[in-house]
Amino acid sequence: MKRRWKISIGLGACLLLAACAVVGIDAADRAYPPPLENATITSREVLDADGQLLRAFATPQGRWRLKTSVGDVDPRFLNMLVAYEDRRFYEHGGIDVMAIGRAALQLLTNGRIVSGASTLSMQVARLIEPRETRSFSAKLLQVVRAMQIERRLTKQQILDLYLTHAPYGGNLEGVRAASLAWFGKEPKRLTVAEAALLVALPQSPEMRRPDRKLQVALAARERVLTRPAVVEVTGEGEAERAANDPVPRQRQQLPAYAAHLAEAAIRREPKAQDYRSTLKRNIQQKLEEVAREASAKLAPKVSLAMVMADATTGQIVGEVGSADYFDAGRSGWIDMTRVLRSPGSTLKPFIYGLAFEQGLVSQETMIEDRPADFFGYRPKNFDMTYQGDVTVRQALQLSLNVPAVRLLDAVGPSRLMIRFRRADVRPVLPANEAPGLAIGLGGVGITLKDLVQSYAALANGGQPVRLGNGIDEKPAVLDNEALLEPQAIWNVTDILSDVLPPTGSRRLGIAYKTGTSYGYRDAWSVGYDGRYVLGVWVGRPDNGAVPGIAGYMTAAPILFEAFARSGVAITPHPPAPAGAVRLSQSDLPIGQRRFAMTASGLVRSSLGGGIREAAPQIVYPPEGAKVDLGALSGEISPLVLKLQGGRPPFRWLANGKPLSDLSRRRTNEWLPEGAGFSTLTVIDAAGRAATVRVFVE
DSSP: OHHHHHHHHHHHHHHHHHHHHHHTHHHHHHHSOOOGGGGGOOOEEEEOTTSOEEEEEOOTTSOEEOOOOGGGSOHHHHHHHHHHHOTTTTTSSSOOHHHHHHHHHHHHHHSSOOSOOOOHHHHHHHHHSOOSSOOHHHHHHHHHHHHHHHHHSOHHHHHHHHHHHOBOSTTEESHHHHHHHHHSSOTTSOOHHHHHHHHHGGGSTTTTOTTTOHHHHHHHHHHHHHOHHHHHHHOTTHHHHHHTSOOOOSOOOOOBOOHHHHHHHHHHOTTOSEEEOSOOHHHHHHHHHHHHHHHTTSOTTOEEEEEEEETTTOOEEEEESSSOTTOGGGTTTSOTTSSOBOOTTTTHHHHHHHHHHTTSOOTTOEEEESOOOBTTBOOOOTTSOOOEEEEHHHHHHTTOHHHHHHHHHHHOHHHHHHHHHHTTOOOBOOTTOOOOGGGGGTOSBBOHHHHHHHHHHHHTTTOOEEOOOSSSSOOEEOOSOOSSOHHHHHHHHHHHTTSOOOTTOOOOSOEEEEEEOTTSOEEEEEEEOSSEEEEEEEEOTTOOOOTTOOIIIIIHHHHHHHHHHSOOOOOOOOOOOTTOOOOOGGGSOGGGSBOOBOTTSOBBOTTTOOBOSOOOEEEESOTTOEEOOSGGGTOOOOEEEEEESSOSSBEEEETTEEOSSOBSSSEEEEOOSSSEEEEEEEEOTTSOEEEEEEEEO
């Protein structure tokens, strides 16, 4: 009885001091404001394009404290929390006098503490200004702080602080961190059982940790569920149903995706708190899963990287810098999406596109795949064999080296490099070297990101896009001239769409190309549908050789698996544009049935390799001319075409489409379909060609 009397006196003193605190709150408030700045220290977060958490970083004190607001959690959890912890939360000004009186009466009656009287505001005060000891003075300060907080913040803001700082065991603080760690999901939608456990844990977070004290956690959850005030919120019968739900036995890791992108973001903006990226978490998660599974089949020092982008916007939606950021054996900390490497044969589609654009070849044009000498440069095929005469379509699908170099010799390496600049891509040449034929087989340096950016123009109908960096560098559809004309892109895509998928992979409706660099150092595969582009690189970060790797056998299976599991719906390639036709060889103009041309436009003899007479030359319209034919007014006049030299008969093509029958005249007429850039080509009887680009107004 004597002990009860002392306790009663202590509680009475608390009430008296609390009343005094209310009277003198203005003076105390001004002299000693609450340290609300402590509440601003939260974990830095990297978010995806939809605001989902990709990666979080612990606070300087090693806490997982994710900023949380009322709108981030299930309303049912909030109702259960207030009902259990502070029924009059929305009515009092920081302290609940009725709760204090009830607690005192229960103490006098039972001789022990039956229920507490701490309000949510008082708990917030304790969380932002923790005390080592539980003393009378500490409790009094907590009361004062609670009233100060109530004067400064709204009820929702107070709840936000509680939801962010409440302890949940170990280094977990806040409802979001707890929900992700215990349930593997954001607290936006919780079951009644999950909500009850999250209400119970902060009262004794270490004693009730479900991964260590399962039975204690179950009992604490049951107390919440059976509290009459909580039953009023959840409804009759919910406690019984929720009691059958299991309690998590293991703490899960918080989301940890896009490690390289997250680290790069923090290096660029070290003071920022949140980083919004263009990535899609569901895509990123699947790409990382594929990378992790694929790396298990690779040699210990071999890494891989992937970039997936939306070709219509330039947004990177998935990016994997290495198979495992923490794998030191694979140098996992190196972001291989940004490292210059030899692209192997992956630039060949752009060579063929230029040849199509200039009217030098059609898909069924025959081209030689035999040993050749280009002024001392002697390219060889990957398998060291030759196919003889093949069609251009077959040459690209089989990725034959000699035909690609023949075409590059005709279109010119410098012109190819200029086209890459339209896509804002600048492959790096060896020091002090001019563009040469070797670039067609990988004799330049290019990053995976830039390679994907180049292919994005193919997927986007020729319109170049600039990929962002996933965080602060904004992607953009470039206001540049088209990388290639639509007819050329259609031809390239039509060919690459029909390449057989790698063994064990199913067709997906994508066009793709593979490449292997010299010395088996890099294996590549890049694929695209009508919207998305995905690039895959495999190799050693130290540029060491990896015997046996190849684009088709190593990188392509990863490409198909990643594309299939990414979750994106395959967008069909656009239909053939006007003027794009796939003619049989018998229907081709005589000059397009066999390719045998050099960079100067001279015909190379198929027998001895000697050079004969000069090619034809278009003298009107000149290259790059702007011609006013009344296209803007709607009544287009024909354009007169003139040429010199060459051997008749002549075949004229506009944007790859034959204009009329063969003619022996050196003049012709062309009626454009509309305004804009067009390519005009003439081919003589010997197969020699000349091309100009004009702009019709």
